[in-house]
Each structure stands twice: as structure tokens, then as C-alpha cells.
Amino acid sequence: xxxxxxxxxxxxxxxxxxxxxxxxxxxxxxxxxxxxxxxxxxxxxxxxxxxxxxxxxxxxxxxxxxxxxxxxxxxxxxxxxxxxxxxxxxxxxxxxxxxxxxxxxxxxxxxxxxxxxxxxxxxxxxxxxxxxxxxxxxxxxxxxxxxxxxxxxxxxxxxxxxxxxxxxxxxxxxxxxxxxxxxxxxxxxxxxxxxxxxxxxxxxxxxxxxxxxx
Ligand code: AP5
Numbered sequence: 001x002x003x004x005x006x007x008x009x010x011x012x013x014x015x016x017x018x019x020x021x022x023x024x025x026x027x028x029x030x031x032x033x034x035x036x037x038x039x040x041x042x043x044x045x046x047x048x049x050x051x052x053x054x055x056x057x058x059x060x061x062x063x064x065x066x067x068x069x070x071x072x073x074x075x076x077x078x079x080x081x082x083x084x085x086x087x088x089x090x091x092x093x094x095x096x097x098x099x100x101x102x103x104x105x106x107x108x109x110x111x112x113x114x115x116x117x118x119x120x121x122x123x124x125x126x127x128x129x130x131x132x133x134x135x136x137x138x139x140x141x142x143x144x145x146x147x148x149x150x151x152x153x154x155x156x157x158x159x160x161x162x163x164x165x166x167x168x169x170x171x172x173x174x175x176x177x178x179x180x181x182x183x184x185x186x187x188x189x190x191x192x193x194x195x196x197x198x199x200x201x202x203x204x205x206x207x208x209x210x211x212x213x214x
Contacts, residue, residue: 001024001026001078001079001107001108001212002076002079002080002082002099002104002105002106002107003026003079003080003081003082003106003107003108003109003110003212004081004082004085004086004106004108004109004110004186005017005081005082005083005084005110005112006109006110006111006112006179006182006183006186007111007112007113007114007197008114008116008119008171008172008175008179009119009123009168009171009172009175010114010118010119010122010123010126010168011112011113011114011119011197012112012114012122012197012201012204013030013083013084013112014028014030014032014033014083014084014135015135015141015201016112016201016204016205016208017030017081017083018133018134018135019205020081020208021081024078024079024212025077025078026077026078026079026080026081027071027075027076027077027078027079027080027081028081028083029068029071029080029081029082029083029085030083030084030085031059031064031067031068031083031084031085031087032083032084033083033133034064034067034071035049035053035059035063035064035067036053036160038067039053045063048063049063053161053162054161054162054167055167055170056162056166056167056168056169056170056171056173056174057170057174058087058088058174058178061088061090061091061094064085064087064091065091065094065098068082068085068094068095068098069098072098072099072102072104073102076104079107080104082095086182087174087175087178087179087182088178088179088182089181089182089185092182092185092186106191107191108191108193108211108212109182109186109191109192109193110193110194110195110208110211111183111186111192111193111194111195112195112197112204113194113195113196113197113198114197114198115198116172118198119168119172120165120168121139122137122140123163123168124163124164124165124168125137125138125139125140126159126160126163127157127158127159128157128158128159128160129149129151129152129154129156129157130154130156130157130158131149131152131154131156132149132151132152132154134149134150134151134152136157140201141201193211195207195208195211
């Protein structure tokens, strides 16, 4: 199964994608993670995208489509979870072509609906394990032992440079201007399913599982 998790910054896409990787042997393709890796590697492309991401703007379609193209050529295991991609209509068209050219198809688009007010708290409280990337939150998802990752035992936690209120407002603006039209696009294609992203993490998991198992 190949699916898209669609929603604004902080909707819970990464949190749910990691669960699907663990339980369904799927492959998470997060363009945000790929761009952060490029940024940390100090390559020319990394330097170009660093400033764009810190501002909360979108990176060019050409760069992100190139990143996804490389990944689709590899093993698909239980299927791909597109997390944070596509974000523009051009990216959505490119994804359809890429899937077709590799003999695959898109099974479902899951829109995670959230209230904008909740996003500030989610984003400003988020941190991740520096070793395995497990996502935590100061209030809603703390590790069993403070400072120790439940998944890998790592003790280094990090926060993202763009997880501040100013950058979040710009990311939200980009979402409403460029990404939210994809909701209508995928509805018209008969692929759209909506879940309540404001529910507890376990309830969101169950709602997504219901879509995938239907
Ligand atoms: P990206 O990394 O994709 O960030 P994003 O879309 O802004 O989404 P986030 O990762 O911030 O949120 P999420 O929905 O994954 O939430 P999470 O699960 O972590 O993109 C970053 C930047 O890269 C972009 O701004 C852009 O510059 C660039 N970029 C990336 N892709 C691009 C593309 N395709 N085209 C162009 N540019 C691109 O959850 C958030 C917090 O809430 C966590 O702390 C979590 O524990 C908590 N939480 C999650 N679910 C719940 C729940 N149900 N209840 C309570 N708390 C919850």
C-alpha cells in the first residue's frame, strides 16, 4: 500500500508514520527529514535549503521531486508512506507520474485535520531523539524516563531550528496557499480520507488503521 499523510505542520504526520513503519513494515519517505539530512551533510544543496527551511518557506519542487525519485527506485517493502510530500500541485502530478513509471499506484490519502490553535503548542513542545528520530512532546508524549528514548535508549534529544512561532506561522501560510488545494485534488481522484488529528495519538492510530484495513 502506498499512502500520503497530509496535514499542516504539527498535525502528527511523522508520529503516525513511525508507527506504521513499526507495525506494517512500510517505508517512511519524509521530505523534511531528507532535507534536514542534506542540510546537516554540508553539501551545496544542503546550504541552499537551510535558509529556506529556517524561514518556513517551501523548498523548490525540483529538489524535493529529485529526492523522492531516488527513493522510489529502491525496495518498497510494505509500501511507501509519503510524509510531507507532495506539498504542491506540481509535486502531486510528479508523484503520480513517478508511481506510474515504477509500476505502482497510490492507494489512499489521509488528511489529518487539526485546529490551528493546537499547532503552536504541538510545535513548540516537540523534541526528538537525536539517535533514532522518535518524536516526543513536553506535555503529550514524554518518554517513560525523562531524557531517555523509549525506542533506542539514546540520551541526546534535539529540537528543530524551525520549531518556533514565527517560522510556524510562515509554514502554516505556505500550507494554506500551496498545500491545502491538494485536499480537493485528491478528493476528486476518490483517494481522500479524513481523520481527526486532534484526538489522542492512539485514537488517531486506530482511525488510520481503519482506513488502511477497509
Ligand atoms: P517537515 O519536516 O515535513 O515539517 P512539517 O510538515 O512542518 O511537519 P512537522 O514535521 O512539523 O509535523 P508533523 O505533522 O510530522 O507532526 P509530528 O508528528 O512531529 O518540513 C519542514 C520544512 O522542510 C518545510 O517547512 C519546508 O521548508 C521543507 N519541506 C519539506 N517537505 C517539502 C516539500 N515536499 N516541498 C517543499 N519543501 C518541503 O507531531 C508534532 C508534535 O505533536 C510532536 O511533539 C508530537 O509528539 C505531538 N503529537 C503528535 N500527534 C499528537 C496527538 N494526536 N495528540 C497530541 N500530541 C501529538
